[in-house]
Amino acid sequence: xxxxxxxxxxxxxxxxxxxxxxxxxxxxxxxxxxxxxxxxxxxxxxxxxxxxxxxxxxxxxxxxxxxxxxxxxxxxxxxxxxxxxxxxxxxxxxxxxxxxxxxxxxxxxxxxxxxxxxxxxxxxxxxxxxxxxxxxxxxxxxxxxxxxxxxxxxxxxxxxxxxxxxxxxxxxxxxxxxxxxxxxxxxxxxxxxxxxxxxxxxxxxxxxxxxxxxxxxxxxxxxxxxxxxxxxxxxxxxxxxxxxxxxxxxxxxxxxxxxxxxxxxxxxxxxxxxxxxxxxxxxxxxxxxxxxxxxxxxxxxxxxxxxxxxxxxxxxxxxxxxxxxxxxxxxxxxxxxxxxxxxxxxxxxxxxxxxxxxxxxxxxxxxxxxxxxxxxxxxxxxxxxxxxxxxxxxxxxxxxxxxxxxxxxxxxxxxxxxxxxxxxxxxxxxxxxxxxxxxxxxxxxxxxxxxxxxxxxxxxxxxxxxxxxxxxxxxxxxxxxxxxxxxxxxxxxx
Amino acid sequence: xxxxxxxxxxxxxxxxxxxxxxxxxxxxxxxxxxxxxxxxxxxxxxxxxxxxxxxxxxxxxxxxxxxxxxxxxxxxxxxxxxxxxxxxxxxxxxxxxxxxxxxxxxxxxxxxxxxxxxxxxxxxxxxxxxxxxxxxxxxxxxxxxxxxxxxxxxxxxxxxxxxxxxxxxxxxxxxxxxxxxxxxxxxxxxxxxxxxxxxxxxxxxxxxxxxxxxxxxxxxxxxxxxx
Numbered sequence: 005x006x007x008x009x010x011x012x013x014x015x016x017x018x019x020x021x022x023x024x025x026x027x028x029x030x031x032x033x034x035x036x037x038x039x040x041x042x043x044x045x046x047x048x049x050x051x052x053x054x055x056x057x058x059x060x061x062x063x064x065x066x067x068x069x070x071x072x073x074x075x076x077x078x079x080x081x082x083x084x085x086x087x088x089x090x091x092x093x094x095x096x097x098x099x100x101x102x103x104x105x106x107x108x109x110x111x112x113x114x115x116x117x118x119x120x121x122x123x124x125x126x127x128x129x130x131x132x133x134x135x136x137x138x139x140x141x142x143x144x145x146x147x148x149x150x151x152x153x154x155x156x157x158x159x160x161x162x163x164x165x166x167x168x169x170x171x172x173x174x175x176x177x178x179x180x181x182x183x184x185x186x187x188x189x190x191x192x193x194x195x196x197x198x199x200x201x202x203x204x205x206x207x208x209x210x211x212x213x214x215x216x217x218x219x220x221x222x223x224x225x226x227x228x229x230x231x232x233x234x235x236x237x238x239x240x241x242x243x244x245x246x247x248x249x250x251x252x253x254x255x256x257x258x259x260x261x262x263x264x265x266x267x268x269x270x271x272x273x274x275x276x277x278x279x280x281x282x283x284x285x286x287x288x289x290x291x292x293x294x295x296x297x298x299x300x301x302x303x304x305x306x307x308x309x310x311x312x313x314x315x316x317x318x319x320x321x322x323x324x325x326x327x328x329x330x331x332x333x334x335x336x337x338x339x340x341x342x343x344x345x346x347x348x349x350x351x352x353x354x355x356x357x358x359x360x361x362x363x364x365x366x367x368x369x370x371x372x373x374x375x376x377x378x379x380x381x382x383x384x385x386x387x388x389x390x391x392x393x394x395x396x397x398x399x400x401x402x403x404x405x406x407x408x409x410x411x412x413x414x415x416x417x418x419x420x421x422x423x424x425x426x427x428x429x430x431x432x433x434x435x436x437x438x439x440x441x442x443x444x445x446x447x448x449x450x451x452x453x454x455x456x457x458x459x460x461x462x463x464x465x466x467x468x469x470x471x472x473x474x475x476x477x478x479x480x481x482x483x484x485x486x487x488x489x490x491x492x493x494x495x496x497x498x
Numbered sequence: 499x500x501x502x503x504x505x506x507x508x509x510x511x512x513x514x515x516x517x518x519x520x521x522x523x524x525x526x527x528x529x530x531x532x533x534x535x536x537x538x539x540x541x542x543x544x545x546x547x548x549x550x551x552x553x554x555x556x557x558x559x560x561x562x563x564x565x566x567x568x569x570x571x572x573x574x575x576x577x578x579x580x581x582x583x584x585x586x587x588x589x590x591x592x593x594x595x596x597x598x599x600x601x602x603x604x605x606x607x608x609x610x611x612x613x614x615x616x617x618x619x620x621x622x623x624x625x626x627x628x629x630x631x632x633x634x635x636x637x638x639x640x641x642x643x644x645x646x647x648x649x650x651x652x653x654x655x656x657x658x659x660x661x662x663x664x665x666x667x668x669x670x671x672x673x674x675x676x677x678x679x680x681x682x683x684x685x686x687x688x689x690x691x692x693x694x695x696x697x698x699x700x701x702x703x704x705x706x707x708x709x710x711x712x713x714x715x716x717x718x719x720x721x722x723x724x725x
Binding site for chain 1: 515603606674689717718
C-alpha cells in the first residue's frame with residue numbers, strides 16, 4: 005500500500021508543480037502585458053494631448069512672452085485642463101512655479117531631473133512619478149516658440165489599481181487551478197491505481213489459497229489487457245492445482261480402496277492364523293517353522309493394512325475429534341500397562357483432567373511406546389508427563405541408538421525406515437499416524453536425541469481447559485473395592 | 499462349557515474359521531450367512547449368545563439386533579469392521595452388549611464371548627436381597643427392576659450396571675472400573691460401551707433422561723448413583 009501511496013503522491017506533486025508553473029508564467033506574462041499596454045495607451049493619450057495643448061490651447065490664450073503667475077491664472081488654462089482631469093504645473097523660471105492645486109506646491113522640484121532637463125531643451129518628455137503621493141504620469145513641454153515649461157500631471161492610480169486587481173484575480177485563479185489539479189491528481193491516481201489495487205487484493209487472496217480470485221476487467225486499455233492476463237494466469241494455476249488435487253485424491257482413494265478390499269480376507273487370515281498359532285506344537289516339525297512365520301507375517305500384514313486404513317481416513321479428512329474430560333495420569337497408566345508394562349512412569353503428584361480425545365491420546369502414546377520397543381529393544385523406557393496451565397507434554401524416552409540429527413524430522417514421515425537393515429515388525433507408519441492424531445488434537449510431536457543417549461519423542465498439546473484434581477480424590481474415582489459396605493438398603497424378600 | 503452360540507456372518511472363510519475356533523473352545527455353534535436367516539434361526543432355536551456381523555446381506559446386523567431385543571435379553575456381541583464411533587455407538591444403541599473389532603484373533607473373541615456368558619452365569623441365586631434406587635426396586639435374584647410395581651425390561655448389561663452403581667450409591671465409579679467389572683475388560687476397553695449403556699439405562703429408568711436424577715455423570719471421573 006505504501007508504494008501505491010507513493011505513486012499517488014508523486015502524481016499529485018507532478019501535476020501541482022506543472023499547474024503552478026503554468027499559472028505563474030501565464031499570470032506574470034498577462035499582468036506584465038496588461039500593465040504595459042495600459043501604461044502605453046495612457047502615455048500615448050497624454051503625449052498627444054500635451055502636444056495639442058502646447059501647440060494650440062496655450063498659444064490661443066495670448067500669453068505674454070514671459071508670463072507671470074497672474075497671467076496664467078487669468079488665462080484660465082488650468083481650469084481648462086482640469087476638466088480633462090489633468091493638473092498643471094508651469095515652470096516660470098523664477099523658482100516660484102504656478103500650480104493648479106495647493107498640494108502641488110513644491111512638486112516641481114521633486115520631478116525627475118532628467119525630465120526637467122529634456123523639457124528645458126525643448127523636447128516633449130514624460131515620466132512616471134509619484135506626485136503629491138499619487139502615482140502619476142507627468143508630460144512636460146514648452147511652446148515651440150519658447151516660454152514657460154508646462155507640466156501636465158495626470159493621475160494614473162486607476163491603472164495601478166486595475167493591474168493590482170488583475171494580479172489578484174490571476175492569483176485566485178492560480179489557487180483554484182491548483183485545487184483542481186490536486187483533485188484531478190486524486191481522480192487520475194484512483195483510476196490508474198484501482199486496477200493495481202484490485203490485482204493486489206486478488207493476488208493476496210490467491211496467496212491465501214483462494215484460487216477463485218480474479219481481477220475485474222473494467223477497461224479495454226493496457227490495464228484491461230493486463231487484468232485479463234492476470235486472470236488467465238490465475239485460471240491456469242487453479243487448473244493445474246485442481247488436476248494435481250484430483251490426481252492426489254485418486255491416489256489416496258486407491259490406497260483406501262486397496263486397504264478396504266484387503267480387509268475381509270485379512271480378517272479371515274487373522275482368525276485363521278490365530279488358530280494355527282494356538283496349535284503350532286501339534287504341527288509336524290517340517291511345517292512348524294512355516295506356521296510360526298505365517299502367524300508373525302499375518303500380524304505384520306494386519307498392522308500394515310490397519311495403519312494404511314487409518315492414514316487414509318486422515319487423508320479423507322474423515323476423522324473427527326470427540327473431546328471429553330480425561331484423567332491423563334490414569335490413561336497413561338492404563339496404556340503403559342497394556343503396551344509396554346516395563347516402561348517407568350512416575351506420575352506427577354496431582355493428576356490433571358484435560359479436555360481431549362482419549363482414544364487419540366491412547367493411540368499416540370501406544371505408538372510412541374511401540375516405537376521405543378521396536379527401535380530400542382531391551383532398553384529402559386521412561387514416560388514423562390508434565391502439565392502446565394498452557395500445555396501438556398507427554399514424552400517417551402528410550403536409551404536406544406537414537407537417530408542421526410539430520411534425520412530427526414524425517415522420522416514422522418510415512419514409511420520412514422531410517423535403518424534399512426532393520427526389518428522389524430513395524431510398518432513404518434506408527435509415528436506418522438501418531439503425528440496425524442497429534443495434529444488433529446491441535447498439538448504436535450517433537451523428537452530429540454537425549455544427552456545420555458537414546459531418543460525422546462514428546463507430544464506437546466496446548467491446553468484450553470485444565471483442572472487439578474483435588475488431592476485425595478483418587479480413591480473416590482477408583483471406587484470402592486469389592487467387599488466395601490453397601491450403602492443402599494437391603495431387605496429380605498418377604 | 500456347552501453354551502450354544504448363533505454366529506451370523508456373511509463371509510464364508512470368516513464364518514467357518516470363527517466357528518472352528520469357538521467349537522475348539524468348547525461351544526456349540528450354529529451359523530447363518532445373512533441377517534434374515536440369522537433371525538429365523540434365532541426365533542426357531544434356543545441360544546445363549548448371538549455373534550452378529552454388522553454388514554449383512556438381506557437384513558443388516560443392527561436390524562437383527564433390534565429385532566432380537568424386542569423379545570429377548572440374550573447377550574449380543576457385534577462384530578464390527580471398524581472401531582469407528584458411528585458403527586460402535588449405533589451397534590450398542592441397537593442393544594448390543596459388547597463388540598469385537600475385525601480383524602480379531604480367535605482367542606480374543608473367545609475371551610469376549612466368555613465374559614459376556616459369565617455375566618449371565620453369575621446369577622447369585624442365594625442373593626435374595628433387594629436394592630432400591632429412588633423409586634426403583636431391584637430384585638437381584640429375579641433380575642427384575644420395577645418402578646411403581648411395573649417391571650422395566652433391562653438387558654443383562656444394563657441390569658448389571660444398575661446393580662453395581664446402586665450397590666455403591668454416592669460413590670463415583672470410573673468408567674474403566676465399570677468396564678472391568680461389567681464387561682470384564684482388564685485394561686483399555688472402549689469407554690463408549692459405558693456411556694452408551696448408561697444412556698440406554700437412563701432412557702429406561704429416568705423420569706427425564708435429559709436431566710438424570712438417579713444415575714449422575716461426574717465430569718472427568720465417571721458415574722455414580724444418587725444416594
